[in-house]
Amino acid sequence: MDAVTLHYDVSGNDFTCAGEASRKIKKTLKTLGFSPEIIRNVAIAVYEAEINMVVHANGGTIDASVTPEQIDVVLKDTGPGIPNIELAMQEGWSTAPENVRQLGFGAGMGLPNIKKYSDALRVESEVGKGTTIYITVINK
Secondary structure (H helix, E strand, O other), rough: OOOEEEEEEEOHHHHHHHHHHHHHHHHHHHHHOOOOOHHHHHHHHHHHHHHOOOOOHEEEEEEEEEEOOOEEEEOOOOOOOOOOOOHOOOOOOOOOOOOHHHHOOOOOHHHOOOEEEEEEOEEEOOOOOEEEEEEEOOOO
């Protein structure tokens, strides 16, 4: 199988469509015959990153490359950036506004969950310019 590439645009502040890209990636992985565990890990990691884009960054793009060996996902936004990535990686740390928390989001588990459900995670962020998240899940 050649690499399957997927691209999604994510709208900011649109909670009705939040999670749509992760659902589509999950469906594609099922069609390609990946194990339920791999599908679950990718879906959770991408969903968490996608929600962060909706909440904090006014949307962005998601690009995935799927091979039999691994799934690589790059999520890129032009939001405000993350001033302190180390702090943002701590469970419970959140900058989500109150209206977002009332919707059930913003518990401060996004980046920690991405790390937990991926085999490799790299976060690059520049304040005022945006954030790029690189996720890899290896097909074990």
